[in-house]
Amino acid sequence: MEVKLLTRNFDRPESWTLDAYEKAGGYRAWKTAFALEPEALIQLVKDSGLRGRGGAGFPTGLKWSFVPKESSSPKYLCVNADESEPGTFKDRYLLEKDPHAVIEGILICCWAVGIHHAYIYVRGEFGLPLFRLRDAVREAYAKGYLGHDVDGHGFDLEVTVHRGGGAYICGEETGLIESLEGKKGQPRIKPPFPAVKGAFGGPTVVNNVETITTLPWIVEHGAAEYRKFGTEKSPGTKLFSVSGHVVRPGVYEIPLGLPCKELVYDLCGGISGGRTMKANIPGGSSVPVLTGAEAEAVNLDYESLAAAGTMLGSGGMIVLDDETCMVWTLAVLEKFYAHESCGQCTPCREGTGWLRDLVYRLEAGGGKSCDLETILSITRNMMGTTICVLADAAAMPAASFVQKFRGEFEAHVGAGHCPMRRRPAHFLTAAH
Amino acid sequence: MISHRKLDFRTLHFGGEEGKLIPALQKVQETDGYISRERILEIHRQSGVPLSQIYGVATFYAQFRFHPVGKNIVRVCHGTACHVSGAKGITEALEEELGVANGETTPDRQFTLDTVSCLGCCSLAPVIMINNDTYGNLLPKQIKKIVKGYREAAGGVVQP
Ligand SMILES: Cc1cc2nc3c(=O)[nH]c(=O)nc-3n(C[C@H](O)[C@H](O)[C@H](O)COP(=O)(O)O)c2cc1C
Ligand code: SF4
Ligand code: FES
Numbered sequence: 126m127e128v129k130l131l132t133r134n135f136d137r138p139e140s141w142t143l144d145a146y147e148k149a150g151g152y153r154a155w156k157t158a159f160a161l162e163p164e165a166l167i168q169l170v171k172d173s174g175l176r177g178r179g180g181a182g183f184p185t186g187l188k189w190s191f192v193p194k195e196s197s198s199p200k201y202l203c204v205n206a207d208e209s210e211p212g213t214f215k216d217r218y219l220l221e222k223d224p225h226a227v228i229e230g231i232l233i234c235c236w237a238v239g240i241h242h243a244y245i246y247v248r249g250e251f252g253l254p255l256f257r258l259r260d261a262v263r264e265a266y267a268k269g270y271l272g273h274d275v276d277g278h279g280f281d282l283e284v285t286v287h288r289g290g291g292a293y294i295c296g297e298e299t300g301l302i303e304s305l306e307g308k309k310g311q312p313r314i315k316p317p318f319p320a321v322k323g324a325f326g327g328p329t330v331v332n333n334v335e336t337i338t339t340l341p342w343i344v345e346h347g348a349a350e351y352r353k354f355g356t357e358k359s360p361g362t363k364l365f366s367v368s369g370h371v372v373r374p375g376v377y378e379i380p381l382g383l384p385c386k387e388l389v390y391d392l393c394g395g396i397s398g399g400r401t402m403k404a405n406i407p408g409g410s411s412v413p414v415l416t417g418a419e420a421e422a423v424n425l426d427y428e429s430l431a432a433a434g435t436m437l438g439s440g441g442m443i444v445l446d447d448e449t450c451m452v453w454t455l456a457v458l459e460k461f462y463a464h465e466s467c468g469q470c471t472p473c474r475e476g477t478g479w480l481r482d483l484v485y486r487l488e489a490g491g492g493k494s495c496d497l498e499t500i501l502s503i504t505r506n507m508m509g510t511t512i513c514v515l516a517d518a519a520a521m522p523a524a525s526f527v528q529k530f531r532g533e534f535e536a537h538v539g540a541g542h543c544p545m546r547r548r549p550a551h552f553l554t555a556a557h
Numbered sequence: 558m559i560s561h562r563k564l565d566f567r568t569l570h571f572g573g574e575e576g577k578l579i580p581a582l583q584k585v586q587e588t589d590g591y592i593s594r595e596r597i598l599e600i601h602r603q604s605g606v607p608l609s610q611i612y613g614v615a616t617f618y619a620q621f622r623f624h625p626v627g628k629n630i631v632r633v634c635h636g637t638a639c640h641v642s643g644a645k646g647i648t649e650a651l652e653e654e655l656g657v658a659n660g661e662t663t664p665d666r667q668f669t670l671d672t673v674s675c676l677g678c679c680s681l682a683p684v685i686m687i688n689n690d691t692y693g694n695l696l697p698k699q700i701k702k703i704v705k706g707y708r709e710a711a712g713g714v715v716q717p
Contacts (some may be wrong), residue, residue, distance in 0.1 A: 211636045211675040249620045250632075250676055252689035290579050292616030293674075308610075309617040368638035368679035375680040410637055441679075443637055457640045461674050467617075555714035 127392065128354055128362050130342045131335065132378045135222045143264040146225035152270060153234040159278055166237040170340070172348035174360035179205055179296075179333030179371065180409065180439050182427050189238050189330060191320035198327040202234055203305065203386040206258075206334045207289055207296035209248055211461060212345035213441030216334040218376050220393075222246070222256035223338065224261035230337035232270065232279040233344055235282050238330055242283045246301050249291040259286050292302045293465035297513045298331040299323075300467065311467045312513035314437035330466035333439075335364055355381035359426035363440050369396050370446035381426040388425065389444060390497035404530070408438025410458050411518030413525035414528035434525075452537050455523060456484045462519035476507040480523050490540040497534055500527055500540040564588065564599070578606060582615055582640075590623040619673070627662045627669040629707045631655070634684040636675025642682040648672060650697035651685070667708065695708050 134140045134149050158166055171186030192200060208216040219227060231243045240270065243422040247255050265271045273281050287305060294300045295310035302324045304310035319550050323329025339361065343351050352360045359381040365388060368374045372394030379388060389395065391400065396402050404418035406412060413435040415423065423433045430437045434517065445454060453474075468474045484498055486492045504520035511517075527534055536544045564584060578600075585596045592615055601608050615621045633639075633648050652658055655668050662669040676684050681693020685703075692703060 200571065210676055210681055212638060213675075214677045214679050217677050248671070248677065249618070250686075252686075252691070288580075288583065289620075290583070291620035292618050304579065307614070309614055366679065368639055368682055374638075374682070406637075443641075443679075445641060449641055454637065454641065457635070457637050461636070464674070 126380075126383070126387070127378055129378055130351075130354070130362050131219065131223075131226070131338055131364060132376070133342075134226070135218070140222050141224055141261065143225060143261070143268060145422060146198075146223070149215070149444070150345075151225055151341070152229055154344040155229050155270075156234070156276065157264035158233045158236055158344045159276065159280070162255050163175035163237050163239060163257050166233070166344075169348055170237070170320055173343045173351045174348075174355075174358075175336065175343060175351070176359070176427065177333055177340055178335035178339070178363065178440070180210070180411075182344050182437060185332065188320060189234070191227070192238050192328045192330060193321070194239065196328050197244060198325070200238060200240045200327050201299040201324040201329045202238070202240045203252060203298070203301055203324060203329060203331045204231060204243065204251075204334055204337055205252075205296060205298065205301060205331055206246050206247045206251075207293075207301060208251075208334070208439075209293040209296050209443055210439050211458070212366065212368055212406065212443040213409045213439040214366045214368075215376050215440060217254050218364075219338050220251070220258050224258045225265065226338045226341055227258070227334060228265050229269070230340040231284060232275070232282065233331065233340040234332065234337060236280065239256065240330065242285070244305055244324070245284065246295070246305060247286060247288055249289040255288060262286055267370050292467075293302050293416075293461075293469045294513070294515060297434050297515065300513070301331065302329065309467070311469050314512055314517075318528050320534075322375065356426050356428070357496040359437075363425070365425070365442050367393050367442045367444065369403075370400065370449070371395065371444050372397050379425065382424050382429070385423050385425050386421050386441070389420070393444075395445065398446070400448060400521055402444060403447045403449055404445040404451065404454075406441075406443040406522070407446075408436050410443065410461070412436040412438045412523065413521045414529060416529055448545075450488075450543055451526055451533050452484065453543060453545070454490045455526045456481070456488045458522050459519065462515065466515060466519070467556060468512035470516065472507045472510045473519070476516060477519045479503055484523070486536045487534060488543060488544045490537055490544075492538045494535070494538050496538070497527055497531065502522075564596075565603070573711055579618070582611075582621055586621060591625050592658070593623075593712045602690065610655040613622065625666070627666050628672050629668050629687055630671065631668055631704075632671045632686045634674070634676045634686075635672045636679065636682075638675070638679035638682040639684055644683045647683050647695050647700065648683060650700040651704075656667070669673070 137145050139145050167186050167189050175185045176182040271284050289295050292310050295304045297312045297315035300310040319329040319331050355361045362378050363381050364378050366376050377392050402417035405415045427437050459481040463477040466473050466477045482494050504524040505515040507520040585592050597611050624645050635644050656661055659672050683695050684693045
């Protein structure tokens, strides 16, 4: 069953315009928010139990409370719209269909934390989402919702839309900040965390688009209403973007805790061509893979997925059918991470390259039986040893693919070709 | 051909409040279609940002190009969802239709072909983008017609 809190306006005609948003009751929640003391607003978000939707699931109200109230340097909000995790395409829809809800969320966050300048860091490849967002910001300025003295509260708020340059690592919060400052997007060592020292040296909140867009609903309806959806520890709804071998791929808003089965078989119409689900990557390409059977038994909330040995991540679910070669799929993934590693940390720079090369060789049927152990050993040396968690994001799929589909990997060893596809691999010749 | 449109980089403060180096490079690419050595020198002379830093930043981001490109940029998604939905067949159809391989530009400078990772619209897999237009749920046999549309609209706009 879908629950439409964030996607409530998606089906309205021209939902991205100011007019449509206001007609649907938009731009009222922030007035409620501005009537509250900032501390009370932060408390409200804490009470709602909202957790960050960008991947890590960190409690949003708690993150805001780490920002010092008084600061000699300006504070910033960075809305993370860099969405580049393979399989994830939910923020794109929010920006395209309801950009004013993003802006209203920004107003609420900035009032709560005392921020006067927000950046929206938009993925460089985005076309329509960027244009719609830019138009919406323009409309909001013209209407006096942004800029100098918002709503006569003596509160100034500038919003800058920044178009990224095309690098996955700029989705990592400190990579994003570096990039915003005009540098290479190489993540910083933490601490200090951005809440203390972030963009241009000032305390900075980094929040995902979906997190920010949830705020108007929470403010309007209250924390208790929000908690009516989802589970005790994972309250509310979450957007899942489902792709791969399902009949109806797309973005679905579901209450957290929904059985994965319901999403895959009811909402998405099951596996295409009447085949069966061999594997399921539930939270974006960086999380450990589940077998079809594991996926059918799991519920979609932070705790249940963790108990099943994987993560909710960004909610980018990739469904793979029984005709998919897992070695080949892993090769596609590892090629991506090897390309996107920013190169600062040796375990990540070297590890991602080695993983890619080993999996390529296996895929081509030229691997050795010791390669599987080598892959597992490399992943152990990558995890927890680097500046950011991109290394873990590359290692976790590799380890779980090999562990859970070991037979398929072994069948490739020395086979001279991919046994699933019965022809020589194209990977070694494909440009990369 | 580089347009000789004048661009002003004097207010570029590296690492300053505005972080304008990337927008400046984006501006160059929008104007010229790619980033030439001459333009990088121009940025350096006007702003004082060291050359090494300009090159470092420009080469870090996949978006920036250092060679002239075709009028139309064709990007084929090779992300996970597109891969499992037949991106390879789409790529082959494009290579055949355009007569160039990945990363190359047609001799008439109409098209540049690029493979990219996930374009962020996986529910439409397999996906290609031509300039800022997205095409999804593709079959290899549809490629000819799509490309034809751009051939006929010669004079299309160069997009970053
Ligand atoms: C390699 C890497 C890529 C990431 N990409 C994104 C991204 O595209 N979008 C996003 O919102 N968060 C991304 N994150 C997570 C951010 O670092 C950060 O946790 C998040 O934006 C915080 O917002 P939230 O608390 O609202 O989730 C990424 C993290 C890593 C390590
Ligand atoms: S883990 Fe990888 S991507 Fe992250 S900072 Fe280190 S080298 Fe860069
Ligand atoms: S994998 Fe092609 S758009 Fe995501």
